Amino acid sequence: MLALVAAALVLTACGGSNHKRNSPRAAGPTAPPAQTATAERGASPTPAVTLRPPGAPPKAVTDITEQVRPRPGELPPGFGFGQFEAYQPNEVAVNGFADPAAVLQRMNQTGRLGGYLRQFTTQESPSGAAITIDVWQDAAGAKQYFDQYPRPEAGTQYHEVTLPRPLGDQSFAIEVTSNGQTGYSLSWRRGRIILGVGEFFPAGNASLAALQPLIDLLDQKAQAAKQ
Secondary structure (H helix, E strand, O other): OOOHHHHOOOOHHHHOOOOEEOOOOEOOOOOOOOOOOOOOOOOOOOOEEOOOOOOOOOHHHHHHHHHHOOOOOOOOOOOEEEEEEEEEOHHHHOOOEOOHHHHHHHHHHHOEEEEEEEEEEOOOOOOOEEEEEEEEOOHHHHHHHHHOOOOEOOOOEEEEOOOOOOOOOEEEEEEEEEOOEEEEEEEEEEOOEEEEEEEEEOOOOOOHHHHHHHHHHHHHHHHHOOO
16 A cells, blocks of 8 residues: 555664564554665664554454565565564555545455555665555455555655556556655556555655566465465
């Protein structure tokens, strides 16, 4: 979801948390944004900071996210595991959209079951990158949702961008400007899975190509997943 762009920014609060687990839990409605240090090539994975669960995600969500989420040893060079990951119920996943109440209604009506958010460190940006894996009840519902993909909240400076090559069954990509930084947020659909990747870059260093290896990894795993 587009909210992952915010999650890739300054997660200072989570970075200082003492609650660290190796497996993700459901995120509460006050999930803060994230900040981690830049990763060096070959750095070992950092244990994830997770939030206390208000309730476990549905099995259909964990079954798919466990297949799609990147694992140690799979990450492209220059990427590392950040300190934040969480499952996101619908009520949390609407953060960052123009009309959260309307988006929540559409998620419920089209059958979004839940989703997963994960932060990664990168060499290009101190705030790192983030991915989302969102699961719908079926492909028809995911398509119905994506047909009218919601836009960012009012005041967000962005414009749509054309990807260098087709991505998934449907895709939506934007370039975002905030606090002197430029970021990219991409969302695309594979069957009943909607995936997202985003990152903010320091001024003058924005590069959609820098995200391509992470996009390719996530897309390949989604195509191989048993839906």
